[in-house]
Amino acid sequence: MPLVWIARKYGYDVSRDRRITYVDFSPPLLEMANQEHWRIFYIGSRPEACVAGTEAVRVRYPGIKWEATNGYFDMTRTGAANQDLVRRIRKFAPDILMVGMGMPRQEQWIAENHADIEVGVILPCGAAIDYIAGAVPTPPRWAGRMGLEWLFRLFAEPRRLASRYLIEPWYVIGLLLRDRLKRVAAPK
Template sequence: MEHPCRPSHVRRLPLLGAEVDVVTPDMVMDFISAARGQKAIVANHNLHSLYLFKKRADMRRFYDHAALIEIDSVPMIAWAKLMGHDVSRAHRCTYLDFRDTFWGRAVAEGWRVYHIGGAPEHNAASKQAILKRHPGAQLEVRSGYFDVNGPANELLLADILAHKPDVLLVGMGMPRQETWILNNLDKLPECVILPVGAAFDYEAGVMYTPPRWAGQMGVEWLVRFFHEPKRLFERYFVEPWVLIPQMLGDLRQRGKRTA
């Protein structure tokens, strides 16, 4: 599905059974700025999302609606380079790397930002951390702990509409955040929508934040694993094996291109 907001100059690549866009964080910020007043999803792919993409039809439908699909994975970039695609580390887009660029643009251009996610007892701390670095930010924060099928969901949707955000950040973990966006897309206002996972838990200081050099070196996943081995073992050491057929497909396509 070709999204009407999708920039024509952005390269979209087939990779590991899905599609991703070759964009830098600055290109994403420019897209957000240009797409204000329109409903547009900026999604992202990593190895976990690719696993879910293969297993779940609702995740595939979600990505069908995305105007941009960032690469949030150094291993994916390394694989794309191995497959002969013109990509680099500069094309990794993840909140912890671009957060200050995002909030700087938000302040400079007056973006109204609304975040859903995190436990209610942490929301004040995450908002305070952002406002301390970027005092002019216009930010509303709401908890992600609610029944997505109950009255609380309707109250939240009404609150979002009342605040008329330019940017909606949904940080409820994957795939809950993606399915919530998909299921409520028609009821959301005209705004740019980004699933951001645990972004505000990092802001609140309640989740370990890997040093940025780990991301630059491509070992951030390993640092995360050592801090949360029980939660992340399956994600990092079991799920990637499911992608072997997709890897073989990429290898066949590379062979055709170079034949």
């Protein structure tokens, strides 16, 4: 939601009308994967949430060929654990690779490893399995429509998300103010 506010401040015509999150599109995506018997490999979450989520997916979507591993491993690109994981993914040959290690870890891992993995779709998906496993409560859709999903998530996981939602935005606001001052001071 803050991105919508920032974009509006910079003169872009954006709205929440077309906003979509993983919570919105995961059920139809997983249902389609179930019907088409897709192969999905998931990386992420704490070990217990990964196991519970894997079990839940296999029960709800028995047509999906599902493989998963938790997000607690040495992500060093040339490290043994990472190389073993890349080999495991290649051997499984998924249609979709879901990476749910949270921002920015999941994006960093994808950027460093995507060239070594042959997969049609790589989906950074944050707390996807945590929601499916019931490890964290799924934000209600009304909260997302009102731009308050972040607040729901903050109350659900204050220790993990307090810095992201209460401290990091001030850094971004500082960058935006600096940019704005440069634009105002720039000769025309």
